[in-house]
Amino acid sequence: MIEKIAFGGGCHWCTEAVFQSLIGVEIVEQGFVASTGANDTFSEAVVVHFDKEKISLRELLTIHLHTHASTSEHRMRVKYRSAVYAFSAAQIDQVNSELAVLRKDFEKKLVIKVLPFRAFRPSEEQFRIYYYNDPEKPFCKTYIQPKLDRIAGKFPDKLKNRS
Template sequence: MDRKTKIALGGGCHWCTEAVFQSLKGVNKVEQGYVASHGINSNFSEAVIVHFQPEKISLKTLIEVHLLTHKSTSNHSMRIKYRSAIYTFSEVQQKEALSLLDEFKSKSDSNIITQVYPFSAFEPSRNEIQNYYRQNPEKPFCKQFINPKLQLLLQHFSNYVNEDNIKHTDQK
């Protein structure tokens, strides 16, 4: 079965998050932009929607990658713009994400602040910054902030990394 599903993830700059998830096998598409939930979290925050094939990469692996590649333990002053979150598209997915997050929290020495919220709305980024890393791998921002995250992927999740998608890193 070639089933596809999606999850939205936010935590840091969406250029970084987009590059990280575009680098993974089993990820078909990454939509970069701004995501909102409900209630006090109804304001938009930088995030991506990751379309993936669960038979190739699990929700557990995606959440683990997400926690590793952004400051999931830091409640810094920019958290409104960069909400540390997992946005779910169904009640079943929400229960699974909460369970997985609890599992990761119980195994962590640090206080993971990432929360699970129901997805409400998405606004895409403007076209000129879509696929930012793929279009600008030599820019200082990419070298300073994105390449180290891709290096973390290679160190911790090499069997899930599509190396053709990270060929710009000088740290391979």
């Protein structure tokens, strides 16, 4: 069964490539997500459509936490909100439950927010599939490839074969 959830953390080019590289992730929509209340502005994020029979929500959360600055409250957090955007109250509960367990893997406090999904605005076409369209770009080699290398080192069984 295909489910969806949205993630924000760093630039959406990086986040998109991370999730596109994973077994069980069927679609990654790159763009901007807004929530409600104090988080109602759009922030860079991706909507991930995944097959929960092939990759679990916990695995997605774990990889997300390890591929962005999930313990750093830096000056760019408005643009790069560290967040999980849930599509239902039940999904919010599930994410909070999983994060309660995953927090133990980090020495510093996680800054990630669990928020209700409100709206999505896609990136311009020319910026989508950014990494896989040209992995030799300097930005890709400097910022995205190290994240993919981290996944290969920590979660090698979750990577799609892209050869």
